[in-house]
Amino acid sequence: MVKAGPDVVGENQGGFASDDSEILGFSHMHDSGTGGAASLGNFPIFPQSGCPNGDINACNFTSWERLTPRVNGSVHARPGYFDITLASQIRTEMTVSNRTALYRFTFPSTPVTPNTPLNPLIVLELQDLPQTRSDGTIKVGANGRLTGGARFIPSFGIGSYVSYFCADFHGASLKRSGVFSNSRASAEAKFFRVLGAETESSPSIRPAGGWVQFEKPDSNNQIAARVGMSFISEAQACANAEREIPEFDFDGTLKAAEKAWSDKLDVISIEPGGASDVLQRAFWSGVYRSMISPQDYTGENPYWSTPGEPYYDSYYCIWDSFRSIHPLITLLDPHSQTLMVRSLLDIYRHEGKLPDCRMSFCKGFTQGGSNADIVIVDAYLKNITTGIDWTLAYEALVSDAEIEPRNWDVEGRGGLRSWKELGYIPTENLDLEGVGTETRSISRTVEYAYNDFCIALLAKALGHTADYNKYLTRSGNWKNMFKADQKSLINGTDTGFTGFLQPRYMNGTWGFQDPIFCSPLMDFTGCYLNPSGGETYEGPVWLYTFFAPGDMATLIRTLGGAEQFVKRLDFFHESGMCYIGDEQAFLKVFLYHYAGRPAKSAERAHFYIPSQFNDSLNGIPGNDDSGAMGSFEALTMMGIFPNAGQDVYFITPPFFESISIRNGQTGKTATIRNINFDPSGKNVYIQSATLNGEPYTRNWLQHSFFLEGGTLELTLGTSESAWGTGPEDVPPSLGPFGGGNGTANGTQGGMGRRWEMPRLPRLEWES
Incomplete structure (x- = not known):
């Protein structure tokens, strides 16, 4: 549930951005890569080495006063750990347990601000990233413990929620503490309640919160901050922190976090075979980002608790996440x-x-x-x-x-x-x-x-x-x-393709939406989720x-047969119309399989990766949407992209010499191995395949391969072959296969056969 990180101004949906934007605080909960407004970022804390001339009101309390640049090159990140140094020369390391964030602040021996004694001050603000707090309270305990809560608005939905925190500090003696409002602080007041506006849509953004100041730290100029979080109560936030990180042990907590991530990632093993570091980093980053959400909030649901049942949150959004x-x-x-x-x-x-x-x-x-x-x-x-x-x-x-x-x-x-x-x-x-x-x-x-x-x-x-x-x-x-008679023009020139989806009124008559509208070729942002949006969502009629x-077989037949379908799909990808940074484009990379042209899917996959998906700052082409881009990246590089909602995985060559996946239900390992693997990406065409030593011609797999384990070997070459092109080789569909000359009936690939495929055994394992 807790995902600690620095927060920036600007484009900060996930809190942090890898640009030169300034840091306003460090908060404890985030959602990753979402569109819309920024999400969570509740109760940011911010360290300062001291207050100029020892004057508490010379320290910075508001977010705009706190803004501080980072030191270039100071960011170090890996699963379970983040490290950044600010221009104030304060280094902040962070790690987490399930419900608790742990920060380790290392202060400079001499503060960079003149006439400032080393008496570190840490501010905690009652706010979130999108600044939606409508009311809140904070209490300062005698030992410097800060507790409280506030009401906030979600970033892409309706209603409101209440979140609670419990912050403790270790490493220095408490000098003084108090609360603040706007830019002024009080050392006498130990409790503050800030009231919001009358409605949730008019939140209070008046800065408010608490602060603690310390004597010079005991050793290494370090102070640890432990922040427990809860959606139930302040008491539960404190209990979470005390149970999960009782001793402020940063190194031990980090080790546990790293092991948790290692356990998740170790089900995959790859043999790179000379694949570039760029591809390897892109792959593992994609897998990592796919595991960030949805988030396990079990035991933190304030509305209900069904005995024995889990509760997950941050489904952002299933329209994005169901695909990959x-x-x-x-x-x-x-x-x-x-x-x-x-x-x-x-x-x-x-x-x-x-x-x-x-x-x-x-x-x-x-x-x-x-x-x-x-x-x-x-x-x-x-x-x-x-x-x-x-x-x-x-x-x-x-x-x-x-x-x-x-x-x-x-x-x-x-x-x-x-x-x-x-x-x-x-x-x-x-x-x-x-x-x-x-x-x-x-x-x-x-x-x-x-x-x-x-x-x-x-x-x-x-x-x-x-x-x-x-x-x-x-x-x-x-x-x-x-x-059927709808044409598509680009700059007045007929594309040569006829037949598209079009708006239709209740009386059966047709409306019109230009087939390229809401694509990079025409008013790209014209179809968002608003009352004036178009008749498609975040994409053109061409895409939909x-x-x-x-029922891809019927669609292929409707669009003129396999050959014409492939030409149309080629035009979609090559005209600049396809924006791979939106999730509904993912499946379009692999639809060639249904037309008996799996080699074309492989070509497209190797075009989009690494050109659009790589390890650069621009290496995610759109909103990651809680890992949607990462999962597309990972699955495509594994060579097994799914048609979600069906027991179908399209086969394309993995981007590595081999990749193995250990199944968490059966313990069996499935391996996909490339023969004649070329790390430069020239040999991307499957010439033949064997499954557990037997010839395999279907261009798709079922999930039983991953449950039962085994080895799929793909022999690669430099040109398209006949592998996977027959009517019996294509994925299942309701209607007859439209591949080849457009007239062949499906057997193995027909949806009628689909219903007769053996059911997977129903396996059980401990909850």
Whole structure:
């Protein structure tokens, strides 16, 4: 839950930025890489070597007074540890336990400010990164302990939350302490309550908090600060700190944090085979960032506690994370993914709907479909099952499909009457059952269709035949927004491609959205989540026309067959229209597999990495969205990108000579090894493959490979081969395969065969 780090001014959604922005404090909780407003950053602390002339009011209390540059080159970071030195020559090291941050401040022997005695002062402010505090309290104990709490607003949702802290200090004798308001401090007052405005939308930003000042530190000019956090109470924040870090042992706490990370990362092993340091750093960074969220808040939920059930938070947002974060966690940490699924169901149990986005116990904004449906079905298909109530899970999915919530901006789906009666979400829809932002009619239609496809998979698995047929039928609703004669122009020139999704009104007539609108080629930011947004979300019609993950065979046929589909996909990637920094572009890298051209997917993967994903400051092309970019990066480099919600992994050559994954359920190891591996990236075309020594021609894998272990060997060459191109080699789909000459029927690749694939064994392990 606790993620300590420095906070900067400017672009500070995750607190820190690797630029020259100044530091305003060090806070204890963060969300990583989110869009929208900055998140968390509650109760920042800030060290000062002393106050000029010993005058307490000559120290800096407000955030704008505290701003201090960093020393260039002083940042050192690794999992479990962060270290930075400020221009004041104060070095701050930090590490964490589950609910507690531990800082080690090393002060200069002589403060850089003239006429300043070395009497370190540490300020704690009742504030968060986006400055949303509406009220708060702080108490200063006789021993210098600071406790308190405040109410804040989430960064991408509705409502508010209350957070509590408990800060203790070690390493020097207490000289004096007190509270502050605005830029003035008092050493006499030991309690302060700051009242907020009347409404949550008008927060109080008046600086307020507490401070402690010390005599010269006992040794090494170091003072440790321990900050326990809780969403329950000040007492629980203190109990968390005292239980987790009782002795202020920085080195011991760091060692435990490093071991926790090592345990998570050690399920992967690679043989680089000469792959560059850039690629290796990019890969491990991607894996690391994928494990930061969702966050385990079990025992810290102030609203309910279901005996034996976990509670996870910071689902930022499932529209982003279902595609690659949760599939990667399923591969690398299936136990945690099981707990996350159980937590989603417990949220449904108490809130009445699955979340599509959630942070700080608040409902986050829904960007499109009801995508927890995909996460849950993906989990079922991949044996994530221990302790999961599948009857409850199915009930939750049917609720998304059938019952429109009062406010579908923050949960569920809107426009369900039209969805059921018309078979699409109309532009300018009349919705009398709920309220929400009436935009994104195209993207919501194709996303609702895939949500229903996933529900159909679970319905069949659980024996609900009538529901299976109903939701499978609804999953084809994307066709109802396909306008077969719609052309696409760029600067007045016909692209040569006809047939795109288009807005459609309730009476069945067509509207118009330029197919390149909301792409880098035309008004890139025109389709955000606002009342004037377009009919697609964060992407153009071109992109969403490719979105039929459950029925790619029909889509390929609709777009003119495999050859024309490949040309269209090439144009999308090569015209400058594709922005890989948004999650819905991920799958488009690998759709060539369905057309029997897996080599083209490999080409695209090796284009985007390392050109867009690397170890530079610009090495994340968009908002990381709690690890979405990192998980795309990691899975692509592993050579096994998933079609989330299905038991399908697309095979492309890993970026290393070999990569192995040890499964947390079975203990078995799956290895993918490249033969003729070329670290320069020339040999990216699979010529042939063997699975456990037997020839393997399918261009996709099932999850059983990772559960049962084994070795997939890929023989590489410099040009495209016939491997994985046959009708029987492509991933499953509802309709017949559209590859080859566009007329072949699917056998192994057909969705009819898909239903007959052997079910994975239902494994159990200790919760």
